[in-house]
Amino acid sequence: MASNNTASPGNAASVMAQDATPAQNEAMIRAYIEEVFNGHHLDDLEKYWAEEMTSHWMGQETLRGLAAWREGMAGFLTAFPDATYTLDNLFCAGDRGVWRGSWQATQQGEWEGIAPSGHTARWSVIIIGRFADGKLVEDWVEYDRLGLYRQLGAIPLKG
Numbered sequence: 001m002a003s004n005n006t007a008s009p010g011n012a013a014s015v016m017a018q019d020a021t022p023a024q025n026e027a028m029i030r031a032y033i034e035e036v037f038n039g040h041h042l043d044d045l046e047k048y049w050a051e052e053m054t055s056h057w058m059g060q061e062t063l064r065g066l067a068a069w070r071e072g073m074a075g076f077l078t079a080f081p082d083a084t085y086t087l088d089n090l091f092c093a094g095d096r097g098v099w100r101g102s103w104q105a106t107q108q109g110e111w112e113g114i115a116p117s118g119h120t121a122r123w124s125v126i127i128i129g130r131f132a133d134g135k136l137v138e139d140w141v142e143y144d145r146l147g148l149y150r151q152l153g154a155i156p157l158k159g
Helices: 022-038 066-079 145-152
Strands: 049-057 061-064 084-093 096-106 120-132 135-143
Touching (some): 022 096, 049 066, 061 066
Antiparallel strands (some): 049 061, 096 120
16 A cells, blocks of 8 residues: 655654565564563553554454554553563564564453463464564464463363
8 A cells, every 4th residue: 555655854754655665574573562562651552553543452342543442452551560572573574574572561450251260371372463664564463362261260271
């Protein structure tokens, strides 16, 4: 999808235009993971996400707009305040990127209808992102929901 927007020279994300190299997109995703996922900094999401972004969460929910994404992530971080993300693989080509890793966190608040369990869980996540004008504009998030729910005690382990 072509865009006529021109990035301003003073903007840190401006070096990653729609036709950014895979290395530039990978560097942006690594910075995003460190600042947002591991640093829990939700104030400067505009560096990484377009305002009119779309995030598809496992087909269960689609968040439209940066404010909705920020609210969803804030709820996650409230329930899992010690959450950390480990990046295992990252690949970018053209306007797409795929990153795979895992979250580890202790549930200390209600999340997805699950009461605080105090359990520490580790679950895998795969995200496919689409870039335009140096930012993420859309992603598709898949995670091991069954494994996570079992670790939180919401689904009993068999035997």
